[in-house]
Amino acid sequence: MAQKRILITGAAGFLGSHLCDRFIQEGFYVIGMDNLITGNLSNIEHLFQNKNFEFYHHDVTKFVFVSGELDYILHFASPASPIDYMKIPIQTLKVSSLGTHNILGLARVKKARVLVASTSEVYGDPLIHPQPESYYGNVNPIGVRGCYDEAKRFMEALTMAYHRIHGLETRIVRIFNTYGPKMRLNDGRVLPTFISQALRGEDLTMYGDGSQTRSFCYVDDLIEGIVRLLFSDYHLPVNIGNPEEITIKEFGEEILKLTGSKSKLISLPPMQDDPKQRKPDISLAKKILNWEPKISRQEGLKKTLAYFQSLPKERLYQEKEFKSLEKWNK
16 A cells, blocks of 8 residues: 655644654654744654655745645644734734645645644634534634634635535644643743743743633644544534633642742733633534543643753743744735
């Protein structure tokens, strides 16, 4: 049987790099693609000597060409942290619109099945709790988060249009908060921010009073759900996440206890349109994928903390200042 070939965009990012590892382990020939705006080659450099891996340094908002056959495409290119997509809103919109258009066109030419990475942010600040796939969302299209929320909603609509008009084999995963090794330090998301601050002995900063909730899924569980969805026969969106809900304040207290930090939790002004509640309804994933998360938050946090502690200590401080991203606002 011929070796299967898969293209993974956003390959040097948090989830993209884990997907590269998974499909290498599964015996695939993996082609990674990333423009390295927010991705880091250190996440995939261990694969560079692997005969079943190659890397394209490329921006998917420009024409995408890959030689040879492709069986599958995973489109994971996109900033995913509020601190990133608020700095580069134009590029964020482009990667999920122009980039998705290019990827879907490539999938059509190659007759490849394509899975696109959507997000729980399509639900906005939800009025229904927990959030099922049938909920249309409560999104502010002109707010500071609209560049990400609406980009992902457009991506889903474009993907479904290609499915209906061109008969393309498509899959859509709606990813809820996830965490684990290879996350960027200080990337603006709550978990790496809290752990980085605790390890530096700084106070942990939360937006508002910390009463807003999130549901955190360990990366290994998430990757398993994505793989099962890719190989399923289901073409509509599917929530993948952990339904165990916790307030941001409670989560910060867990981090302080885990790290042994003497720091305090302090409040910053609330972020505009910050969702007050976030919890996936995973009934559909259980039914069609026979999937649900297996790794508890306590176990996952220990693994994630061990990863952060294994990094050179200077990384804790080097990454406090975010690299300039504004050149991508074109």
